[in-house]
Amino acid sequence: MSSRKGQRDSARVVREQLARERRRKRTVWASVAAVAVLVIAGLIGWSVFSGQRSTEFTAPTGANEAGTGVVSGSGPVTVDVYEDFLCPACKQFEQVSGATIDQLISAGKVRVVHHPVAYLNRFSTTQYSTRSSAASGCAAEGGRYREYAKALFERQPPEGGAGLSDDELVDIAAGTGIDRDGFSSCLREGTFKPWTEHVTEEASKANVTGTPTILVDGRPVADRSPEGIRAAVEAAGR
Amino acid sequence: MTVTAQSARAARWPAVRPWLGVAARLGLAAVWLLAGGSKVGDLAASGRAVNAYQVMPYDAATVIGAALPFVELALGALLLLGLATRLAAGVSAALLVVFIAGIASAWSRGLSIDCGCFGSGGQLAEGQAPSYLPEILRDLGFLALAGFLLIWPRTPVSVDGWLTGDAGVEDEDE
Structure with a gap:
């Protein structure tokens, strides 16, 4: 194996390692973004529901004490x-x-x-x-x-x-x-x-x-x- | 399209697998979008459906019931785009395991409820008997889709593929 080919090979190995590292980083960021999306979605659901919910009610005449009927x-x-x-x-x-x-x-x-x-x-x-x-x-x-x-x-x-x-x-x-x-x-x-x-x-x-x-x-x-x-x-x- | 070029020589599995992956990904995406979409219009009913399992206090059930449809829609969107597929598949699998456990526990406790999987508010229609076994089998089918994507998350036509470059083409960056 000539030394020049050795250099080429090692340069290629380094390039590949850098590319792998880049891919790994992107995967990590994609995962972080996905987790954020899921958490935010859940929070949206909760806040939408809290917004819809009424806090006070008036029961009609003739209702039971708990106001449930x-x-x-x-x-x-x-x-x-x-x-x-x-x-x-x-x-x-x-x-x-x-x-x-x-x-x-x-x-x-x-x-x-x-x-x-x-x-x-x-x-x-x-x-x-x-x-x-x-x-x-x-x-x-x-x-x-x-x-x-x-x-x-x-x-x-x-x-x-x-x-x-x-x-x-x-x-x-x-x-x-x-x-x-x-x-x-x-x-x-x-x-x-x-x-x-x-x-x-x-x-x-x-x-x-x-x-x-x-x-x-x-x-x-x-x-x-x-x-x-x-x-x-x-x-x-x- | 190196994948298809190689497939002529290679065994069939490597050629078929990516497209099975796409089918699994889009199938699971459709499941979540339908499940979330059918519940999102009536969040109170979704909370009642969770409460019908009688495994947590009512207030906790309403919070879960309100959050769940949106999480399902988000999972569906992630899978549709193919973004963070392995993570989305993992969360899907975890959710499905919880659903299956919930249905099995409702069954074993002799509750008479609808699973509420696709937005029924948990109550059975008149004259309808609970169908726990078909519900569990259906969820196991969905779980298989999620499992496939957990093992082989890389699928064609996905944001993941676009972000990381086509796997196997190492020197593409040059």
Whole structure:
């Protein structure tokens, strides 16, 4: 091996080493940048969510002490009903077992807390779950939660669409005997939207993962038929 | 394009591997972009989905739930560009392992939830039974993509390739 070739070789080795070093540095910087991107993305998510979250809420008249639902009746057994006005199974529950619930209330057997949660916002283009729940708060303020809830289920829009408009929500309220102007301004000012958020959060905290969820004295009821509800209330009342 | 020129003589694997790598990278990018995109519009629902696993306090779950969709979107963007591919694949793998562990633990505790992987808020639709096994198998598939990229992070058409020069062409800088 000639010395000149040796020099060429060693020069090449040095060049290669320098190139390797350059590549290594670039890789390190790319990794640093990527980590920064991921961390910043997470922080953005957190701050966006904190910005969306309301800190204070006003519960409507007739709400329970924790402000997580609207109370009907004053019987010894407490029944919690978690419902979303966009949820087809909730409509079905109302139609099949709603009358039974009302009978149990008027017979003085139960105290029912209706929790109008907004779980299904992603199934409408206008956050219908939140809008209808906030509207039900306005109805509760007028003392007509149950009447309004039933009317909302009767007129339940299909999932995936725009839901009912604010005008329609007002018309339905007027149809149940609620003062149109008061309801309309309550709805349009979003008076009970923070309350809806509170109701929804507390439901999630209580590990309610689906709607409808029926609790009788805190225990989930699997059989939501009129007989199932009656049996659960009887068992709890004993 | 030295890679393709060599491939005529070389065994098939070295020729196919880079393009499998591109497919894995873009596939995993699509997974993250879809997963993040489906959750980003309703961060509260994302928090509820995390909370549905009942493994952490509610407030922690809402923070994770709010941050996760954005991290997923960022991972998707990194993989799409091919920037810091090995790191992105490593973070992807770690996240997927956590997801799989979460689903397995929900299953073993008998919870009845949706995995919330693609933005369902954690609740099952009416009459829908939990599908833990398909969810775990699907995540294992994604994990395989991430594993491939962890082992062979260099893929064609990537920012990594552009930053460091084509591997194997040592004297390109001259």
